[in-house]
Amino acid sequence: MRRLSRDHFCLWCRTTPEAMEHFLLQCPCLLSQHTALRSRLSALAITALDLPTLLVASGVHPSWQLAVLRLTCTFLRKTSQLPRL
Numbered sequence: 001m002r003r004l005s006r007d008h009f010c011l012w013c014r015t016t017p018e019a020m021e022h023f024l025l026q027c028p029c030l031l032s033q034h035t036a037l038r039s040r041l042s043a044l045a046i047t048a049l050d051l052p053t054l055l056v057a058s059g060v061h062p063s064w065q066l067a068v069l070r071l072t073c074t075f076l077r078k079t080s081q082l083p084r085l
Helices: 020-026 028-043 051-056 062-078
Strands: none
Touching: 020 028, 020 051, 028 062, 051 062
């Protein structure tokens, strides 16, 4: 992940080193966005929430891969991070 913060800590919680996994899956300050993403993925019967699933739709049925990538992009837009990556 590009360094978005000068001190290399998460821009939101400021307590955890900046990392893609933390941002996409764990940051407590983004809980509502994480919940929305999980809910939408669950509607597609996708339960594996990890970086390969979110970033390249790894292990996802081909008919749902584009939807997964779009949902990840939506998450990035809603957190204002898509243009920064």
